[in-house]
Amino acid sequence: MVKSKKTNKPQPVNKRKLKRQEEEKELQDIETKSADPQSHSNSKLFSELPISRKTIEGLKRANYVELTDIQRKAVPLALAKRDVLGAAKTGSGKTLAFLIPVLEVLYRAKWNHEDGLGALVISPTRELAVQIFEVLKKIGKQHMLSAGLIIGGKDLAVEQDRVAKMNILVATPGRLLQHMDQTAGFDCDNLQILVLDEADRILDMGFQKELNAIVENLPKQRQTLLFSATQTKSIKDLARLSLKDPEYVAVHEKADHSTPQKLTQHYLVCELPKKLDILYSFIRSHLQSKAVVFISSCNQTRFVFETFCKLHPGIPLLHLHGKQKQTKRVEIFRKYCSMRHAVLFATDIAARGLDFPAVDWVIQLDCPEDADTYIHRVGRTARFDASGQALLFLTPSENEAMQAELAKKKVPIEEVKIRASKQQSIQNQLQSFCFQDPEIKHLGQKAFIAYMRSVYLQRNKDIFKVHALPAEEFAQSIGLPGAPKIKFVKASAAKDAQRAQAKEKSEALNAEVEEDEASGSEEESEVEESEVKQKSAKPMSKIEKMFQRKNQNILSDHYNKLIDFEEENLLDSTEANEDDEFITLRRRDHKLESDDEADLMLPMSRRQLKLTKKELAKKQSKGERIVFDDEGKPHALYEMQDEESFLKDGDAATQRQKYLEEEADLMKEADIEDKAVAKEKRREKRLAKKLREREQSANEEHGAVLAGSSDEFDEEMEEFDGGSEEEDTGKKREAKWFEDDSSDEEASAKRAKLIEVEQPETIADQEALALKLLGAA
Numbered sequence: 001m002v003k004s005k006k007t008n009k010p011q012p013v014n015k016r017k018l019k020r021q022e023e024e025k026e027l028q029d030i031e032t033k034s035a036d037p038q039s040h041s042n043s044k045l046f047s048e049l050p051i052s053r054k055t056i057e058g059l060k061r062a063n064y065v066e067l068t069d070i071q072r073k074a075v076p077l078a079l080a081k082r083d084v085l086g087a088a089k090t091g092s093g094k095t096l097a098f099l100i101p102v103l104e105v106l107y108r109a110k111w112n113h114e115d116g117l118g119a120l121v122i123s124p125t126r127e128l129a130v131q132i133f134e135v136l137k138k139i140g141k142q143h144m145l146s147a148g149l150i151i152g153g154k155d156l157a158v159e160q161d162r163v164a165k166m167n168i169l170v171a172t173p174g175r176l177l178q179h180m181d182q183t184a185g186f187d188c189d190n191l192q193i194l195v196l197d198e199a200d201r202i203l204d205m206g207f208q209k210e211l212n213a214i215v216e217n218l219p220k221q222r223q224t225l226l227f228s229a230t231q232t233k234s235i236k237d238l239a240r241l242s243l244k245d246p247e248y249v250a251v252h253e254k255a256d257h258s259t260p261q262k263l264t265q266h267y268l269v270c271e272l273p274k275k276l277d278i279l280y281s282f283i284r285s286h287l288q289s290k291a292v293v294f295i296s297s298c299n300q301t302r303f304v305f306e307t308f309c310k311l312h313p314g315i316p317l318l319h320l321h322g323k324q325k326q327t328k329r330v331e332i333f334r335k336y337c338s339m340r341h342a343v344l345f346a347t348d349i350a351a352r353g354l355d356f357p358a359v360d361w362v363i364q365l366d367c368p369e370d371a372d373t374y375i376h377r378v379g380r381t382a383r384f385d386a387s388g389q390a391l392l393f394l395t396p397s398e399n400e401a402m403q404a405e406l407a408k409k410k411v412p413i414e415e416v417k418i419r420a421s422k423q424q425s426i427q428n429q430l431q432s433f434c435f436q437d438p439e440i441k442h443l444g445q446k447a448f449i450a451y452m453r454s455v456y457l458q459r460n461k462d463i464f465k466v467h468a469l470p471a472e473e474f475a476q477s478i479g480l481p482g483a484p485k486i487k488f489v490k491a492s493a494a495k496d497a498q499r500a501q502a503k504e505k506s507e508a509l510n511a512e513v514e515e516d517e518a519s520g521s522e523e524e525s526e527v528e529e530s531e532v533k534q535k536s537a538k539p540m541s542k543i544e545k546m547f548q549r550k551n552q553n554i555l556s557d558h559y560n561k562l563i564d565f566e567e568e569n570l571l572d573s574t575e576a577n578e579d580d581e582f583i584t585l586r587r588r589d590h591k592l593e594s595d596d597e598a599d600l601m602l603p604m605s606r607r608q609l610k611l612t613k614k615e616l617a618k619k620q621s622k623g624e625r626i627v628f629d630d631e632g633k634p635h636a637l638y639e640m641q642d643e644e645s646f647l648k649d650g651d652a653a654t655q656r657q658k659y660l661e662e663e664a665d666l667m668k669e670a671d672i673e674d675k676a677v678a679k680e681k682r683r684e685k686r687l688a689k690k691l692r693e694r695e696q697s698a699n700e701e702h703g704a705v706l707a708g709s710s711d712e713f714d715e716e717m718e719e720f721d722g723g724s725e726e727e728d729t730g731k732k733r734e735a736k737w738f739e740d741d742s743s744d745e746e747a748s749a750k751r752a753k754l755i756e757v758e759q760p761e762t763i764a765d766q767e768a769l770a771l772k773l774l775g776a777a
């Protein structure tokens with residue numbers, strides 16, 4: 001029999017217990033170490049910080065090993081539970097500077113799902129919130145914490161189910177407030193840490209009401225972190241947020257420049273009507289780049305995007321603005337991130353915080369409202385370790401004052417000039433788009449108004465002088481037959497002290513474009529003026545103005561267009577309001593007067609208003625014949641005749657039949673006339689179209705040669721005529737735009753040749769022309 005031997009194996013250890021003990025030890029260790037921020041202020045690596053292994057592991061997996069300056073200074077203070085005001089240049093790594101403390105504060109408090117909401121990160125825009133959330137997911141993977149993103153644009157009810165169970169929330173202010181108001185069980189009483197990213201933007205006027213309401217719902221005993229590239233130290237703001245003796249961390253405060261070191265910045269002074277030509281020429285000569293173009297309003301952004309797409313510049317184009325639906329915005333954001341070469345036309349919705357990888361160029365087609373906005377916009381390039389270039393367009397009237405603003409903020413920027421010979425004019429093409437497509441023309445009109453309005457509404461009148469703008473030339477440059485008339489409406493003289501105080505801010509420009517539908521011509525437009533009475537200091541949104549009108553049916557057609565558009569997007573027209581769901585909130589609160597409701601019952605779609613003649617005839621009541629007596633009183637026909645004379649013309653049935661036949665004959669005659677007129681109109685249209693096509697094909701052929709020449713220039717990298725000729729000689733070869741004059745002459749000779757070519761009539765002519773062109777190129 002074999003005796004069973006006693007094995008010398010070690011006793012099974014309670015692994016869980018051991019792990020718990022280890023964690024406990026680690027916790028105590030980091031708790032004591034983090035109480036002394038000074039001892040970690042020189043840490044170079046994340047692994048040297050008093051933070052959990054889980055966070056270090058998350059950072060390592062996301063390839064974050066060394067701390068950036070702002071992280072080195074801010075993280076130890078935040079880990080010591082101090083309130084922090086952090087300011088550092090764009091792209092310097094502020095996101096991690098607040099996300100690491102968020103994870104650590106909850107980890108050290110042994111937070112779990114039953115404890116509810118422990119940390120709240122507020123971002124001014126949805127895109128930025130999405131981005132912060134993605135970073136949080138990456139570095140927080142090892143932790144047992146739940147995190148949610150609430151940014152609106154999705155079904156509130158779906159979010160409501162989950163939001164109450166989250167430990168960390170990344171949110172935009174409007175949607176957060178909506179949950180605070182409407183979600184049962186959403187409780188912030190336990191909140192440990194509040195973060196405001198792009199704090200200055202959240203704290204500014206546009207978000208004030210929402211933020212006050214949010215802060216009222218939060219416990220006073222909490223840690224607060226505020227981060228931005230352009231920080232506020234306003235005592236009022238800090239008091240509002242109940243910051244306790246905050247630490248001000250500004251790593252680049254003493255730096256010579258407020259923008260990243262590897263960012264090269266230029267500005268060019270150009271007349272407003274030349275802007276689009278220069279922008280298009282720029283894009284054509286940078287087909288191997290990734291660029292963001294900032295434009296001041298949604299309507300302009302849409303117009304530039306739509307028309308440039310039609311011009312096929314040879315590089316993918318995208319556009320991002322506040323009137324797009326949420327899903328679309330996120331889709332575009334992701335798409336642009338993944339592209340190597342593309343141009344993104346965007347409003348200031350994309351100016352802050354967004355971390356688009358590898359952007360080469362930031363172009364500011366419209367002047368930013370101030371130097372801070374400039375800094376945020378250019379910060380989309382030259383992020384972290386990368387280099388980048390920025391180009392600011394200034395009109396002559398903006399030039400001096402804007403430069404002074406930038407100098408005050410330590411922005412190193414130099415002037416460049418673009419050789420006129422390198423510019424490609426797109427005015428003819430834009431005119432032809434507007435002529436052929438009423439939608440484009442309408443968009444052009446809205447873009448024109450949006451631009452003038454945005455300039456008018458700017459606070460800094462030293463920079464923005466609307467009366468100095470060449471309105472007529474600008475309208476023509478974007479393809480419009482003439483400048484829509486715009487009326488500037490000042491708030492009526494102050495009726496009370498409050499109004500008087502707000503007066504300066506409350507000037508609003510209201511301009512309405514009315515298509516002259518009545519004339520039947522789609523080519524000509526007429527612009528109506530309308531006055532809006534201001535009720536508040538803030539400029540009113542289109543929807544608010546519309547709701548306040550009593551006589552909506554006067555301009556019903558125009559307003560119907562607005563309703564169609566606004567309802568689709570539920571968003572406001574002003575850029576300040578484009579970002580978020582506050583607008584939906586405002587609509588929710590909006591009380592309609594009963595007569596306004598009645599007005600809104602008017603047919604809403606243009607199609608409904610455009611009934612055909614036949615349909616109108618059907619809808620109208622059938623005519624009734626009446627006879628007037630000696631006193632001028634109306635009577636039915638039969639009342640005026642005795643039976644005998646009535647029956648002379650036959651019995652009632654025969655007479656009715658005869659009457660109907662006579663009316664039918666009259667209708668037929670009218671119909672023949674109508675058809676003849678319509679036929680004539682069609683013929684005229686066909687003729688006009690033919691002429692247009694001929695003109696266009698001539699233009700296209702011309703354009704093809706120009707495009708070819710600009711392609712040849714694409715091999716070079718330098719674009720600007722930055723200094724004197726002598727300075728330039730040692731540099732790389734000048735860019736395509738700035739080829740020497742001999743090449744200009746060659747190009748213009750090619751163009752001249754092309755213009756001499758006769759219009760092709762037959763296929764043989766076309767072949768001959770193609771051969772000529774090939775020879776010319």
Ligand SMILES: Nc1ncnc2c1ncn2[C@@H]1O[C@H](COP(=O)(O)OP(=O)(O)OP(=O)(O)O)[C@@H](O)[C@H]1O
Binds near residue numbers: 064071092096
């Ligand atoms: N420690 C680090 N090591 C390597 N890369 C980092 C580090 N910290 C941040 N980054 C990277 O630097 C880029 C910019 O970071 P982040 O978006 O946090 O900048 P920011 O200061 O918030 O910019 P903005 O002011 O524009 O919002 C990101 O791509 C990020 O991944």
